[in-house]
Amino acid sequence: MNLSDRITRLPRPYDTDHADEAKTLAPWASGDVYKLLHGTCGSSPYLKGLLAKETDWLEGAIDQPEQAMAELFTNLRQADPDSVDVTLRQAKRRVALLIALCDLSGVWALEDVTGALTDFSDLAVQLALEAAIAKEVRRGKLPGQSEDDIATAGGMVCLAMGKGGAHELNYSSDIDLICLFDETRYERDDFHAARTSLVRATRKMAATLSDLTGEGYVFRTDLRLRPDPAVTPVCMAMEAAERYYESLGRTWERAAYIKARPAAGDIKAGERFLHTLKPFVWRKHLDFAAIQDAHDMRLRIREHKGLGGPITLPGHNMKLGRGGIREIEFFTQTRQLIAGGRDPELRTRQTVPGLQVLAAKGWIPRDAADVLAEHYRAHRDIEHCIQMVNDAQTHDLPKSPEGFERLACLAGMSAEELEQDLTRRLTEVHDVTEGFFAPDAGANTSEFDEGEHAEISSRWLTYPSLRSERAVEIFKRLRPEILNRLGQAAKPEEALLAFDGFLKGLPAGVQLFSLFEANPQLIDLLIDVVSTSPDLAQYLSRNSKVFDAVIGGDFFSPWPGRSALTQELSTRLQEEPDYERRLDLARRWGKEWHFRVGVHLLRGLMEGEEAGRAYADLAEATLAATWPVVQEEFARKYGPCPGRGAVVVGMGSLGTGRLHAHSDLDVIVIYDPDGVEFSDGKRSLASRTYYARLTQALITAMTAPMAEGRLYEVDMRLRPSGNQGPVATSWESFQNYQREEAWTWEHLALTRARVVAGPADLAADVEAFRLEVLSVERDREAILQDVGEMRVRIAAAKGEGNPWGAKIGAGRMQDIELFSQAATLVSGQGIRHTPRALRVTEWLNETDRQWLIDSYALFWALQIGSKLISPEALDPETLGSGGCAFLTRLTNTSDMESLKSELTARSRHAAEIITAEIPLSAENEEDAKP
Numbered sequence: 002m003n004l005s006d007r008i009t010r011l012p013r014p015y016d017t018d019h020a021d022e023a024k025t026l027a028p029w030a031s032g033d034v035y036k037l038l039h040g041t042c043g044s045s046p047y048l049k050g051l052l053a054k055e056t057d058w059l060e061g062a063i064d065q066p067e068q069a070m071a072e073l074f075t076n077l078r079q080a081d082p083d084s085v086d087v088t089l090r091q092a093k094r095r096v097a098l099l100i101a102l103c104d105l106s107g108v109w110a111l112e113d114v115t116g117a118l119t120d121f122s123d124l125a126v127q128l129a130l131e132a133a134i135a136k137e138v139r140r141g142k143l144p145g146q147s148e149d150d151i152a153t154a155g156g157m158v159c160l161a162m163g164k165g166g167a168h169e170l171n172y173s174s175d176i177d178l179i180c181l182f183d184e185t186r187y188e189r190d191d192f193h194a195a196r197t198s199l200v201r202a203t204r205k206m207a208a209t210l211s212d213l214t215g216e217g218y219v220f221r222t223d224l225r226l227r228p229d230p231a232v233t234p235v236c237m238a239m240e241a242a243e244r245y246y247e248s249l250g251r252t253w254e255r256a257a258y259i260k261a262r263p264a265a266g267d268i269k270a271g272e273r274f275l276h277t278l279k280p281f282v283w284r285k286h287l288d289f290a291a292i293q294d295a296h297d298m299r300l301r302i303r304e305h306k307g308l309g310g311p312i313t314l315p316g317h318n319m320k321l322g323r324g325g326i327r328e329i330e331f332f333t334q335t336r337q338l339i340a341g342g343r344d345p346e347l348r349t350r351q352t353v354p355g356l357q358v359l360a361a362k363g364w365i366p367r368d369a370a371d372v373l374a375e376h377y378r379a380h381r382d383i384e385h386c387i388q389m390v391n392d393a394q395t396h397d398l399p400k401s402p403e404g405f406e407r408l409a410c411l412a413g414m415s416a417e418e419l420e421q422d423l424t425r426r427l428t429e430v431h432d433v434t435e436g437f438f439a440p441d442a443g444a445n446t447s448e449f450d451e452g453e454h455a456e457i458s459s460r461w462l463t464y465p466s467l468r469s470e471r472a473v474e475i476f477k478r479l480r481p482e483i484l485n486r487l488g489q490a491a492k493p494e495e496a497l498l499a500f501d502g503f504l505k506g507l508p509a510g511v512q513l514f515s516l517f518e519a520n521p522q523l524i525d526l527l528i529d530v531v532s533t534s535p536d537l538a539q540y541l542s543r544n545s546k547v548f549d550a551v552i553g554g555d556f557f558s559p560w561p562g563r564s565a566l567t568q569e570l571s572t573r574l575q576e577e578p579d580y581e582r583r584l585d586l587a588r589r590w591g592k593e594w595h596f597r598v599g600v601h602l603l604r605g606l607m608e609g610e611e612a613g614r615a616y617a618d619l620a621e622a623t624l625a626a627t628w629p630v631v632q633e634e635f636a637r638k639y640g641p642c643p644g645r646g647a648v649v650v651g652m653g654s655l656g657t658g659r660l661h662a663h664s665d666l667d668v669i670v671i672y673d674p675d676g677v678e679f680s681d682g683k684r685s686l687a688s689r690t691y692y693a694r695l696t697q698a699l700i701t702a703m704t705a706p707m708a709e710g711r712l713y714e715v716d717m718r719l720r721p722s723g724n725q726g727p728v729a730t731s732w733e734s735f736q737n738y739q740r741e742e743a744w745t746w747e748h749l750a751l752t753r754a755r756v757v758a759g760p761a762d763l764a765a766d767v768e769a770f771r772l773e774v775l776s777v778e779r780d781r782e783a784i785l786q787d788v789g790e791m792r793v794r795i796a797a798a799k800g801e802g803n804p805w806g807a808k809i810g811a812g813r814m815q816d817i818e819l820f821s822q823a824a825t826l827v828s829g830q831g832i833r834h835t836p837r838a839l840r841v842t843e844w845l846n847e848t849d850r851q852w853l854i855d856s857y858a859l860f861w862a863l864q865i866g867s868k869l870i871s872p873e874a875l876d877p878e879t880l881g882s883g884g885c886a887f888l889t890r891l892t893n894t895s896d897m898e899s900l901k902s903e904l905t906a907r908s909r910h911a912a913e914i915i916t917a918e919i920p921l922s923a924e925n926e927e928d929a930k931p
Contacts, residue, residue, distance in 0.1 A: 165178075581707070587626070
């Protein structure tokens with residue numbers, strides 16, 4: 002690359018008297034290069050001084066800056082460690098001069114400039130650290146370490162923080178380092194000696210870099226970002242640092258670790274340490290409370306530095322002042338903290354790429370990201386120009402007209418143009434970021450008249466969710482908007498009571514209130530949900546983190562389907578190595594999708610049939626993704642599955658692919674040892690015992706109450722021989738039982754069976770066998786007689802059921818399902834779904850057949866709707882207007898009285914149709930009537 006040919010913008014001479022001086026300093030320069038050097042000499046005493054010392058080196062470097070930089074780095078690595086102080090300072094002069102000229106001329110973009118500065122910083126820290134560690138090793142002060150351990154600094158790592166960690170060092174930047182060492186590298190008795198030696202090496206390294214000598218300095222080095230720097234040594238054990246962050250770490254430290262990067266020493270140890278800190282930095286739930294923390298930090302910095310006033314250019318701080326660099330960085334890092342725990346792609350260290358990925362993921366508007374990225378680059382360019390004048394670590398704009406003229410010369414524009422450009426950029430940055438950190442809460446005034454219900458809202462401050470001052474402060478800002486939304490509900494008093502129930506059950510409020518403040522549209526959703534049912538409000542109060550899913554960007558997108566869900570959960574489980582964390586991850590993931598189905602159903606984005614399939618998709622995906630994880634964990638002790646493995650078979654509603662919000666999962670496990678008698682593991686088990694324990698492990702994985710609750714309740718009573726049989730059934734035994742011993746009710750259950758997890762070959766065999774068993778010709782009258790007896794027993798055991806119940810009672814869901822299973826068995830087909838099975842009942846006339854199908858659709862709509870509201874028996878008296886309106890919309894009836902009339906009429910005539918085909922014995926007919 003030829004600098005003369007690539008110059009795109011040139012500083013105008015600040016003082017023409019310096020033209021001769023520039024020519025004297027660099028007599029070899031000509032043309033555009035001369036103009037560039039002329040401008041810098043007039044505008045920057047610091048660069049003029051560098052040019053005087055390094056003009057001979059610059060002559061050979063200026064036309065190929067990248068090559069010159071690479072050669073300089075190579076020479077540094079080969080230099081004598083004993084003279085590292087001098088060689089690094091000489092290199093710093095050359096790096097600073099070449100980078101400045103490439104920056105001012107436009108040959109290098111901002112990222113090239115900051116990247117080159119950071120690369121030199123990393124190398125300088127590494128060489129200074131190696132020199133310091135080498136002395137400790139040679140003196141025998143670092144226990145157990147030899148010359149071979151110098152390159153990895155005896156297990157010590159320097160974490161580059163801030164701009165150094167992000168590869169964004171500015172022209173005259175300090176470098177912020179956190180120095181840690183891997184204590185596991187040393188014997189217990191050697192720990193204190195090793196720490197003392199590494200502390201001494203750290204101090205020597207810092208002095209090598211930052212001490213001002215006749216040759217200058219390399220980098221001002223700041224070690225104060227470590228945990229509790231007033232009382233901790235400059236180099237800490239990683240285990241001690243980890244304990245600090247787990248127990249005492251603050252939001253600003255989480256934000257700092259977004260940019261943390263192992264820069265020198267034992268890089269692998271540093272990467273392992275950062276991996277252990279992931280749960281601290283990246284919270285598993287959306288963390289909107291970080292917004293207030295960041296806003297408070299901004300205000301404290303402004304107050305401490307006296308930077309809280311309006312934007313006035315003279316003396317304005319381009320880093321910390323209004324509209325400055327720090328506001329863009331805080332804006333980016335805070336959004337990363339909010340969502341980075343859920344989306345690893347957001348965990349980028351650099352600011353502009355961070356803005357871009359946030360926009361791509363829908364967390365910030367694209368236009369805001371573009372504006373901030375453009376202004377960030379422009380701000381950094383001006384920052385560099387400020388620092389090039391005198392190599393001062395300053396971010397303040399000049400206070401005098403002469404100083405501004407000097408700065409404008411380096412920036413390549415007139416003073417007037419620079420002032421206009423800076424004012425516009427600072428103002429736009431402030432407008433974008435201030436609206437995010439401190440939205441105008443004062444504009445919200447409540448129009449809701451609490452009236453006689455004032456005693457309800459007056460007790461809110463006694464609830465657990467409002468026990469902290471911070472929660473009260475945020476809620477105070479939210480309260481007018483919440484009351485406004487309650488006032489807009491169909492029945493404000495009912496909505497207020499429902500919200501009160503939600504708030505009362507909420508164990509903590511800061512995170513959720515922060516989420517509402519940042520996303521006001523969620524208040525509408527909350528009021529909608531809690532107004533529908535107090536029971537649903539109670540669920541949300543205990544699982545409020547499911548609101549995270551709404552902010553994910555695609556919450557209201559079409560349902561992805563079973564395959565996509567299985568793939569997503571499987572991928573996420575593979576990324577988590579710890580078994581218990583995997584199970585908690587599956588629970589968290591499942592709750593979010595479960596909540597999504599419920600909201601879609603509640604808001605009319607799904608009808609009852611579609612929601613039933615979605616709930617079943619979710620359950621099947623959970624089983625399909627969790628089953629391999631359970632097997633993998635089980636195999637650690639007992640070896641892999643002997644033989645062909647095992648499949649999980651969904652029975653009942655899971656088999657038909659239609660569940661509601663509170664469905665249990667009816668499953669059986671079928672395994673095929675394929676002649677293998679024992680497992681091959683650390684602790685060998687007989688195949689039968691192996692699969693029985695593996696099945697129990699699956700049940701535990703699904704049902705155990707962990708930190709994130711349960712996945713599902715599991716029911717295995719439909720296995721061969723019921724509760725008396727083994728929890729897992731061998732493939733051979735299953736076939737023999739179904740052919741020779743199964744009762745009619747077990748073949749009825751088989752009509753709905755479907756493999757939902759396990760190896761494809763065994764699954765195909767099970768399905769083929771199911772169809773074979775069901776295709777056997779049967780005596781229709783015998784089947785109908787058996788089913789008639791079952792109807793009698795069900796009626797005797799469960800009675801007539803709730804008049805508002807959709808499932809239990811003659812002519813209702815369970816009765817129609819039993820009839821459809823009988824029809825499937827008689828037809829010799831393997832139809833699982835009730836409406837389809839009813840269509841093969843050729844002995845029914847079309848009118849009766851359609852009546853049963855339509856009645857079943859009504860009952861299902863009521864069933865899935867009522868279970869979303871509450872797992873308890875339906876009672877319109879306690880539903881509230883929201884719940885009643887939801888059920889009548891879902892069942893396509895005008896009001897609850899109409900719904901009750903329709904239920905009664907439908908069930909009565911359905912019972913008559915079924916009884917005509919499957920008679921009840923005379924003494925029990927009365928028990929089965931609706």
